[in-house]
Amino acid sequence: MxxxxxxxxxxxxxxxxxxxxxxxxxxxxxxxxxxxxxxxxxxxxxxxxxxxxxxxxxxxxxxxxxxxxxxxxEGLLKSHKAVAKTPPDGDTRDKKDKKDETRKAEYRDAFNAVLRNEMSMGEIRALQADSAVAGGFLVAPEDFIASLIKSLDNRVFIRGLATKYTVAKAESLGVPVLDNDPDDFDWTSEIKTGSEDSSMSFEKRDLFPHPLAKRIKISEKLVRVSLIPIDALVRERLSYKLGVTQEKAFFTGNGANKPLGIFTASASGISTDRDVSDGNTVSAITADNLINVKYSMESQYRMGCQWIFHRDLIKMIRKLKVPGTGDYIWKPGISADKSDTILDFPVNESEYAPNTLSTGKYVGILGDFSWYWIVDALSMQVKVLNELYAETAQIGYIGRLETDGMPVHEKAFARVTLA
The missing domain is CATH 1.10.287 (Helix Hairpins)
Incomplete structure (x- = not known):
């Protein structure tokens, strides 16, 4: 069908x-x-x-x-052949720094050879004098990391909604959390500059990419016979494992050496001032509450809002009607480009959103997730475990990626809270 x-x-x-x-x-x-x-x-x-x-x-x-x-x-293979037929003209040795080594075609080919278990770490060390191997971990090529991050964006929906930054290595962005908006602009004459504003204030929790590691296993036969390039195969498996871990952290992370989640009450992210329980019971969401949540947000933040709920809560919400009109507050999406909505805002379903129905628990959120910031370090490493799973004819891979995330303006969010 x-x-x-x-x-x-x-x-x-x-x-x-x-x-x-x-x-x-x-x-x-x-x-x-x-x-x-x-x-x-x-x-x-x-x-x-x-x-x-x-x-x-x-x-x-x-x-x-x-x-x-x-x-x-196929395009890369054709370009390699063209380069091979072209005689060297003078000194063509690459003199760029270490990070540029991972952009070279020969490094990318060597990286894939290691993933296929066709090249030893010693051989790849010999490939480049400054060595991209440290502690048994191989630095992934830049395009591999970029494609992995793109795959994560597709797999983890909150990444697709968030504002994302990349840094060359794990270093702080020093991102401020906006506490208060500036006052209105002043009407003034052409040569005046307006009065000084002191209302806008910041708190600060550094956005610093924290390492997370995941291990995957792929059968040796699949590595040998797959039509999919080995780097794409490894990347696809890693993106699934990393995606689950990241989505959980972006929701409920406590901010200590990991992202600060949207369902974590914190003065550095979304405080309890943005919790809305009016209209709810201790064990159920009501239509009145969802309307209260919607209008607890200023109009400029509502324009880009979306909901996040667990499927158990969506099942409950689908039966609710707007008081007075009798219209259902949940409406089904009718095509791929028109998603399900609650009170006319798109709704996202996640298995990792909270679904415990008891007093004071968070059970959903409405927000403009462009105010959730994510930073990824372009310094991923991969380790090949070519002997550990030999008895089961599998090759193990450990991927290390560094990332962080946090809400930077709490006024852009409102949490659905039970009474």
Missing amino acids: KIQELYDSRVTVVEEQKALNDLALAEKRDFTPEEQEKYDKMDANFVRITDEIKTAEAAEKRQLERTAEIEKR
Whole structure:
């Protein structure tokens, strides 16, 4: 079934669920056992179709990326052949510093040879005098790191919404947290400069890329026979593992040698001043609360807002109606470029968003996530474990990447909190 057909089927299921829910609401009663069973079956069908849509869209995106990777590799091979036929003209030795070594085509080829277990660390040390190997870890080529970060952006949706910076190595950006906005501009004459402003103030938690490491295993046979270039294969596996770790940290990290999460109450990020519980009960979200959350934010921040919820909460929210109008506050996306919405804001689902229903717990957030800043260091390292998994005919890889993240302006966020 085509992706658009899946979207259409999903909308049909939603309308059937609405009709059943409307009947119970009109009669001011709960579902009968038979109605509950019917609704649950429809809900399971809704989840199944939603998962099929996500899988199909992800597969389509991966196929495009793999095709681009193969085309890129074919282009590089052609360029290598052209260079090989061109005689050297004088002293063509690269005199750039160490970081430029990782941009060379021969270094990239050697890196891939190491990943395929075809070259020893000693051989790659001999490739370059200043050595890109330290403690058994091999510095990844710059284009490998850039592609990995791009893959993470696609895999971890909050990265796609956030403001991202890259630094050559792990060093602080010294990013300030904006405490108060400046006052309004002054109307003045042409030669006047306006009054001095002292209202804008900053707190400071340095954005400093912290290291995280993940280990993956790939079968030796897959490494030998795969049509996908080895660096792309390793990068794809690493991006999944790193993506899960980063998404958890961007949500609930405590900021100590790791990112500061959006669901962590902190004066250096989002304080409890941005928690909204009005209208909620101790165990459930209400439509009134979500409306309160929306209007707790100033209009300039609402323009780019999106929701984040766990699927358990989305399931609950899908039954809620706007008081007075009777309109459902959740609306289904009807195509790939028109996502599901809650009160007209796009909604993102994450397994790592909180879903504990008890007093005072966070259960969702509305925010303009361009005010969540992420910094990545372009200094990734990879270690090949060519003997550890020999008994199972696998090759192990450890990837080390350095990153950090934090909210930099709490007024751009409002957390959904239970009473």
